[in-house]
Amino acid sequence: MKYVLLFGGTMEGVEHLEPEARAAATADYERSGQWFEKYTKAGKVVDGHELQGPSTATTVTRRNGKVTVIDGPFIESKEVIGGYAVIEVSDLDEALELAKEWPGTVEIRPIVDHSQDRERAPRG
Amino acid sequence: MKYVLLFVGTREDQDRWDEMSPEQVQATMGGAGEWFEKFSRQGKIVGGEQLQGYKTVSTIQGRNGNRVVTDGPFIESKEVIGGFAIVDVKDRNEAEEMAKTWPAGPVEVWPVVER
Numbered sequence: 001m002k003y004v005l006l007f008g009g010t011m012e013g014v015e016h017l018e019p020e021a022r023a024a025a026t027a028d029y030e031r032s033g034q035w036f037e038k039y040t041k042a043g044k045v046v047d048g049h050e051l052q053g054p055s056t057a058t059t060v061t062r063r064n065g066k067v068t069v070i071d072g073p074f075i076e077s078k079e080v081i082g083g084y085a086v087i088e089v090s091d092l093d094e095a096l097e098l099a100k101e102w103p104g105t106v107e108i109r110p111i112v113d114h115s116q117d118r119e120r121a122p123r124g
Numbered sequence: 125m126k127y128v129l130l131f132v133g134t135r136e137d138q139d140r141w142d143e144m145s146p147e148q149v150q151a152t153m154g155g156a157g158e159w160f161e162k163f164s165r166q167g168k169i170v171g172g173e174q175l176q177g178y179k180t181v182s183t184i185q186g187r188n189g190n191r192v193v194t195d196g197p198f199i200e201s202k203e204v205i206g207g208f209a210i211v212d213v214k215d216r217n218e219a220e221e222m223a224k225t226w227p228a229g230p231v232e233v234w235p236v237v238e239r
Contacts, residue, residue: 004173006205008185008198047171049210050237051128058216060223061230069220074132074230075203083237084128084208086173096182096193105185107198112174112207 001110002046003087003095007032008105010082012053028103035102036085044098048085079105086111126170127219130232131156131207137229138177138204155227160209163222172209203230210236 014025039045051057059074060067073080089095092108099106141149163169183198184191197204206229213219216235223231 002173004175004208006197047210049126049128052235052237056235058220058223058233059230060220060226060233062224062226067224069224074130074232075199075201075205077199077201079199081130081199081205086171092182096184099182099184100191102184105183105198108182108184109175110180112176114174 001089001091001095002113003089003092004109004111005048005085005087005095005099005102006081006107006109007083007085007102008079008081008107010051010053010080012055031103032083039085039087039098044087044089045085046088048083050083051081054080125213125215125219126236126238127211127213127216128234128236129209129211129219129223129226130205130234131209131226131229132203132232133206133229134202135178135204136202138206142177153228159226163209163211168211168213168222170210170212172207174207175205178204 011025011029014022017025036045036048054073057071057073059070059072061074062068087095087098089098092110095108099108141153144152160169160172178197181195181197183194183196185194185198186192211219211222213222216233219233223233
């Protein structure tokens with residue numbers, strides 16, 4: 001089964017943190033790189049990217065045919081998504097085991113499998 | 125350059141879709157499938173998934189040795205992510221042009237960290 005892991009947190013602004021917090025963030029960042037390497041090698045991670053910081057995000061909305069482009073994420077929250085991985089595992093338990101080894105907050109979401117029905121449209 | 129397009133909508137949108145028949149979903153969201161097909165054929169979309177509803181989400185947080193699993197997304201918001209596409213385009217402008225033609229709600233355009 002495929003799951004998407006959404007990783008919370010960003011390295012954006014990390015230079016403004018207190019030295020101790022900055023060191024912790026940097027250590028977690030290095031561990032997250034090791035996580036990716038380990039599970040990519042094991043064939044569990046089939047795709048994934050680190051996203052640039054939220055200040056680089058743009059949102060495009062359309063209402064009644066009128067398209068608007070604004071700076072920043074659409075989802076207004078103090079939490080941000082810093083990256084994601086698509087994983088191929090046997091079940092949710094295995095997904096949870098992988099997620100538990102990630103050094104920060106992780107959201108686990110099953111994907112909608114379109115491999116069997118080419119007719120059904122993705123929704124967004 | 126690679127960008128990730130995050131397709132977002134409200135929890136209410138998701139609840140409405142969950143109650144629709146496959147025919148109603150096709151009528152409402154068929155354009156989204158065509159959008160994916162069109163840009164995949166052009167080689168602009170290099171990855172992407174549709175996510176199951178926000179009710180299927182688990183979140184893990186806490187430090188090592190004290191990891192806690194909870195139900196639901198960690199971003200507490202009325203908006204949720206319904207899916208995403210990874211696009212390989214020449215610049216942000218092209219990514220935004222693609223996002224403008226997405227037929228099914230707001231799109232966040234995020235540049236990825238290139239390695």
